[in-house]
Amino acid sequence: MARHKEFDRDEALHKAMEVFWARGYAAASIQDLVKQMGINRQSLYDTFGDKHTLYLKALDRYGEVEGRRIFELLEQPGSVKKSLRQLFDGVVEGSLCEGQRRGCFMGNAMSELAGRCKETAAKTCSNMAAAEGAFYRALLRGKKEGELKAVRDPRAVARFLYSSLQGLILMAKATQDRKTLEDVVKVTLSVVD
Amino acid sequence: MARHKEFDRDEALHKAMEVFWARGYAAASIQDLVKQMGINRQSLYDTFGDKHTLYLKALDRYGEVEGRRIFELLEQPGSVKKSLRQLFDGVVEGSLCEGQRRGCFMGNAMSELAGRCKETAAKTCSNMAAAEGAFYRALLRGKKEGELKAVRDPRAVARFLYSSLQGLILMAKATQDRKTLEDVVKVTLSVVD
């Protein structure tokens, strides 16, 4: 006895994610969101709640998508070093060609809101833990397979890798100089050499 | 034949810096600025121009203050390792006690605006170069004095240190777990060991 939804909820949320990702929380207006999501203003409020709630849902969505990407990249069989190299090189490459450098939505959220908004802090923190976990498992596998014998404290190195990745992504927002970014990657990866 | 300024220009700019630092560009309103700076609305516009111009001036100001701090810390005679340890430990310590974690204004500016605003990109980039230079000179000194014989490419390591510092500061916004942050510092500094 009810009418069906005309729009795809997931697709709309994905669009919202891209808006918040590119513009941040404060600079993204409901107007922008309505236009980019391609749905009605009222539908937005009915389906996703207010702006802040929508933002948190978009952040969740990003965590799932990006988490899966990192997971798959690090879980692929073969050299762990090669996987890490792939991950970091991808950031350098991406930030050089991408027209509007959006960085990492999680990193952006930490920078803009995590200091003042507990929910954002919690979400970014748990995403950090998830990524750290992926790094950790990859390092353990590398140790077991004899590739990373030099790694003494895999938990610490995993945390370091996440922090370095965020630092690199941040730098890539300011500079487009390839050599600078490659230098950072080179030294970072030397830790697992 | 003119009336003197009633307020201290530098002091007002310093206050503006703190507002933008804590809240970011978009979330800081002129209202906030007027109140915190303790000057009149009109005086703000007459003295500093519009919001965007004021933001860039505040960013410059931060660059000077923070640049001098890092410069002095790294230029002090004695062990370079100890100076680096001091710098990174200071971040960990600071982010644990500081009530409202503001992070680094430069990092915040990169995250929020550098991808879309050329002036912000230029300013954050040149600040990055300055900090990188301070790291570079310290590393060179360490090599000359025999403390850092293992450092092969000081330019690359300097860039790495800046990126790592930003990554650490970013993580400190999301988590308050001391062990996590100390792990990052430990592995980071192992590069210059």
Added chain:
DNA sequence: GTTGTTCTGGAACGATTGTTCCAGAACGGG
């Protein structure tokens, strides 16, 4: 004291903010 400049507080500007209300069209199940 007069004159000229610049300060100050407050009102006012139009635009945009996030959010809600409304009327009607579109659809599914009885």
Added chain:
DNA sequence: CCCGTTCTGGAACAATCGTTCCAGAACAAC
């Protein structure tokens, strides 16, 4: 068909946004 739900576009809301205008007070040089 009809009833009930939910879609849609647009108007409307009060609040706040960045910015400008204005009238008068405060001061410096003459």
